[in-house]
Amino acid sequence: MTHGPIVVLHDHLDGGVRPATVLELALRYGVSTPADDIAGLTEWMTITPDLPVTEAFGRFELVGKVLQTSEALRRVAIEAVEDLAADGVIHAELRFAPLLHTLGGLAPAEVIAAVEAGFEAAEATTGLSATLIVCAMRDQPLAITDLAVDAAIDAAAGRVVGVDLAGIETGHPATAHASALERAQLAGLGITIHAGEMDGVHQIQAALDACNPTRIGHGWRVIDDCTVDDGRIVALGSVATALRDSGALLEICPTSNESLGLPVADHPMRMLADAGFRICLNPDDRSITTTSARRELHRVTEVLGVSTLEHAAWAERAAAGAFLSAPDRAGLVSRVRNGWDVAVPRLVHLAERERWEAAGASGVYLPAEFASDGFIHLSGLHQVLTPANRFYRGRTDLVALVVDAHLVANALVWEPGTGTDEYFPHLYGALGADAVIEAIDFPPDTDGAFLLPPALVRVVRR
Ligand SMILES: [Zn+2]
Numbered sequence: 310m311t312h313g314p315i316v317v318l319h320d321h322l323d324g325g326v327r328p329a330t331v332l333e334l335a336l337r338y339g340v341s342t343p344a345d346d347i348a349g350l351t352e353w354m355t356i357t358p359d360l361p362v363t364e365a366f367g368r369f370e371l372v373g374k375v376l377q378t379s380e381a382l383r384r385v386a387i388e389a390v391e392d393l394a395a396d397g398v399i400h401a402e403l404r405f406a407p408l409l410h411t412l413g414g415l416a417p418a419e420v421i422a423a424v425e426a427g428f429e430a431a432e433a434t435t436g437l438s439a440t441l442i443v444c445a446m447r448d449q450p451l452a453i454t455d456l457a458v459d460a461a462i463d464a465a466a467g468r469v470v471g472v473d474l475a476g477i478e479t480g481h482p483a484t485a486h487a488s489a490l491e492r493a494q495l496a497g498l499g500i501t502i503h504a505g506e507m508d509g510v511h512q513i514q515a516a517l518d519a520c521n522p523t524r525i526g527h528g529w530r531v532i533d534d535c536t537v538d539d540g541r542i543v544a545l546g547s548v549a550t551a552l553r554d555s556g557a558l559l560e561i562c563p564t565s566n567e568s569l570g571l572p573v574a575d576h577p578m579r580m581l582a583d584a585g586f587r588i589c590l591n592p593d594d595r596s597i598t599t600t601s602a603r604r605e606l607h608r609v610t611e612v613l614g615v616s617t618l619e620h621a622a623w624a625e626r627a628a629a630g631a632f633l634s635a636p637d638r639a640g641l642v643s644r645v646r647n648g649w650d651v652a653v654p655r656l657v658h659l660a661e662r663e664r665w666e667a668a669g670a671s672g673v674y675l676p677a678e679f680a681s682d683g684f685i686h687l688s689g690l691h692q693v694l695t696p697a698n699r700f701y702r703g704r705t706d707l708v709a710l711v712v713d714a715h716l717v718a719n720a721l722v723w724e725p726g727t728g729t730d731e732y733f734p735h736l737y738g739a740l741g742a743d744a745v746i747e748a749i750d751f752p753p754d755t756d757g758a759f760l761l762p763p764a765l766v767r768v769v770r771r
Pocket of ligand 1: 321475
């Protein structure tokens with residue numbers, strides 16, 4: 310597949326170290342390795358579904374042992390940026406836990422500075438902008454999380470843009486770290502929390518409770534709180550509703566989830582996207598699961614048939630979710646949008662202005678008739694105009710919501726309209742406000758700019 314610029318938001322620095330580098334650093338620092346050649350070590354480092362999670366974490370322990378000097382940290386930071394840039398990535402947020410790299414006597418600030426120096430050097434040669442998320446480990450006490458957050462806040466003037474909670478989920482709810490996360494948020498840092506990856510929906514609830522995160526790492530197990538019928542989410546439980554309405558971006562990592570037992574073919578990413586959850590694709594641990602940002606795109610294209618249009622939309626969501634200042638984020642979004650160069654098929658929904666504006670806070674729009682009909686009416690603008698002129702002539706309280714059709718394509722069902730033999734796409738699910746490209750005054754001063762695209766008709770006609 311061809312693709313445009315990629316934005317990576319979920320990538321562990323220690324999960325992406327080249328095996329050859331691990332081997333070389335291990336030799337230099339006298340760390341013993343389970344294999345003494347690159348092929349053998351690569352094989353050992355790659356985790357598979359049959360491996361217990363605790364053993365999977367053992368791979369990170371070996372990498373951690375060789376990353377205890379400024380020199381080693383700077384080197385792997387450079388290599389990470391080089392590898393991501395070669396893979397088509399234009400902006401990356403890399404994450405790691407600085408406190409795990411202080412065993413050789415470095416202070417957390419020195420650990421962060423070494424990685425930042427690596428990013429600085431690699432950015433100059435690759436053009437990729439790289440920022441840093443500080444991970445706290447959820448299975449460690451709050452006092453340790455406080456130290457990690459202190460280090461992050463101290464480095465916020467540099468490349469540190471956010472704080473993450475990583476580590477073993479089971480038995481370690483995010484709420485135990487809420488006070489530290491709140492301090493980070495008050496200091497202007499972005500918050501993302503691993504949740505609903507290895508443990509259930511209650512961990513997502515705990516993450517939402519902990520500190521209103523704008524992003525969730527993985528979160529795919531929210532599907533357990535959704536009612537699915539015929540491959541489509543038809544109802545949400547309380548946690549799923551809270552997650553969707555929070556607008557939090559789910560950092561989906563398909564290969565990583567597969568290595569822990571969820572086949573890509575069974576991944577609910579598409580159903581979630583169609584039901585109004587915001588998602589983006591990420592590699593998580595490039596070395597440990599032998600993947601890359603581009604490979605994730607290819608995998609879901611191959612296995613789930615994800616279209617280029619969907620990829621473009623998800624890439625844009627990633628850009629919009631980046632922990633950047635508002636102007637920098639807007640710049641990144643437009644670079645991604647222009648870089649993917651896809652003509653966005655558009656559909657129109659005629660909405661009451663007041664109801665649409667009220668949706669602003671939650672980010673999710675549900676029109677009144679959704680409750681009675683069970684679906685949202687969509688159509689091409691030319692199809693809206695005819696009945697609208699008949700039924701709504703003279704009304705000034707309406708807006709035409711121009712919807713990015715590829716964001717909702719898989720939730721559409723093509724059905725006959727009421728009292729007509731013409732078919733219309735009905736959206737079974739909520740309409741995420743960010744699928745709305747623009748809300749134009751009705752009646753518009755154009756008459757057919759948004760024709761229903763033939764390609765989409767093929768997709769939805771059943
Ligand atoms: Zn992760």
